[in-house]
Amino acid sequence: MTSPKINIKALTLVELKALLAELGCKPFRAGQLFAWIYSKGAQSFDEMTDIAKSERMLLGSRFSVASLSLLRQELSSDGTRKFLFGLEDGHTVESVLIPEDDRRTLCISSQVGCAQACRFCITGGGGFQRNLRAYEIADQIVVVEKVLAGGRKYSPETRSITNIVLMGMGEPLANFDEVVKALAIITNEPGLGFSTRRVTLSTAGLVPEIGKLGRSGVKVNLAVSLNATTDEVRDRIMPVNKRYPIKELLAACRHFPLEPRRRITFEYVMLSKVNDSPEDALRLTRLLRGIKAKINLIPYNPSPGSEFKRPADATVKRFQQILQDNEYTALVRESRGRDIAAACGQLREREAGAEK
Numbered sequence: 382m383t384s385p386k387i388n389i390k391a392l393t394l395v396e397l398k399a400l401l402a403e404l405g406c407k408p409f410r411a412g413q414l415f416a417w418i419y420s421k422g423a424q425s426f427d428e429m430t431d432i433a434k435s436e437r438m439l440l441g442s443r444f445s446v447a448s449l450s451l452l453r454q455e456l457s458s459d460g461t462r463k464f465l466f467g468l469e470d471g472h473t474v475e476s477v478l479i480p481e482d483d484r485r486t487l488c489i490s491s492q493v494g495c496a497q498a499c500r501f502c503i504t505g506g507g508g509f510q511r512n513l514r515a516y517e518i519a520d521q522i523v524v525v526e527k528v529l530a531g532g533r534k535y536s537p538e539t540r541s542i543t544n545i546v547l548m549g550m551g552e553p554l555a556n557f558d559e560v561v562k563a564l565a566i567i568t569n570e571p572g573l574g575f576s577t578r579r580v581t582l583s584t585a586g587l588v589p590e591i592g593k594l595g596r597s598g599v600k601v602n603l604a605v606s607l608n609a610t611t612d613e614v615r616d617r618i619m620p621v622n623k624r625y626p627i628k629e630l631l632a633a634c635r636h637f638p639l640e641p642r643r644r645i646t647f648e649y650v651m652l653s654k655v656n657d658s659p660e661d662a663l664r665l666t667r668l669l670r671g672i673k674a675k676i677n678l679i680p681y682n683p684s685p686g687s688e689f690k691r692p693a694d695a696t697v698k699r700f701q702q703i704l705q706d707n708e709y710t711a712l713v714r715e716s717r718g719r720d721i722a723a724a725c726g727q728l729r730e731r732e733a734g735a736e737k
């Protein structure tokens with residue numbers, strides 16, 4: 382009887398080393414395989430030409446190199462590119478590539494759907510389907526890089542993607558173990574080898590998991606979607622606040638261990654007449670006092686039929702000015718790729734609509 386093949390991308394380097402030892406492979410083989418898969422984007426053992434054919438056949442009989450299948454791509458007039466991926470069980474997830482000056486940031490998903498049910502978020506409106514496995518998270522990067530390379534060889538030094546943000550579909554800290562495993566693949570060498578300074582995890586504010594992440598030794602950047610300055614408003618737009626109110630969330634942020642010269646990013650989606658008043662801006666400066674923080678203001682990206690509106694540009698500017706007058710770094714992050722519906726969950730939503 383033959384046992385089913387193990388997807389090699391579902392293994393950490395340590396796990397792969399142990400399995401290869403059982404097969405009698407050389408100890409350095411695990412690192413070599415990781416380099417082929419993650420640095421060179423190999424999709425089969427046949428491509429690994431510096432391994433003897435007999436050993437490639439042995440590996441191929443035990444392991445598969447399964448990849449996400451790229452179902453669709455869209456290019457926005459502002460250069461933003463969207464990628465829709467199919468998973469083995471028929472679910473879909475998306476990633477968005479955002480070019481900015483000399484950076485190309487890939488925004489990746491951590492779950493199919495999301496259970497947080499934030500009122501302004503399309504993914505939240507669709508409910509939760511399942512967690513992504515670590516390789517399904519990391520493979521979004523592998524496949525996009527391969528597309529961008531277009532057949533050209535690349536290495537961690539010459540690849541196109543420069544930054545990774547876990548800000549796509551899903552709540553990364555609700556899929557803690559697989560996300561931490563994916564972050565190891567993303568930041569370790571061999572593996573994708575991204576500097577931890579260039580990787581950011583964004584959370585809706587799961588307080589116990591923020592503590593756990595801090596203790597885990599994973600040193601990626603932390604972003605927190607604050608989005609309101611009173612519990613009354615935050616309860617209404619982010620149900621997670623009823624479990625972990627603002628005070629507890631900010632206490633967890635105060636205790637989060639930061640590497641030298643790093644700050645926590647606070648995201649603040651601006652919703653007209655909900656959280657965009659000068660009083661909100663002042664309250665925000667008081668709430669964040671004592672935290673090494675920077676603030677990203679994100680004017681709401683409306684979706685059809687939404688109850689919320691994007692504030693006027695002048696309202697956003699006034700809010701930003703108050704934060705800056707109080708010595709905070711506050712950037713306005715425009716929603717990119719509006720013509721291809723690149724806000725969280727929008728491409729997938731459209732596909733689902735087309736299938737109905």
Ligand code: SAH
Pocket residue numbers: 497501502503547548549550551552553583584585586604605606608648649650679680681682683684716724725
């Ligand atoms: N669950 C994580 C990551 C996914 S959401 C989190 O909550 O941080 C990524 C960011 O997009 C969050 O800051 C969220 O507040 C923001 N966002 C979601 N829908 C949006 C919309 N329609 N317009 C603008 N920002 C949005």
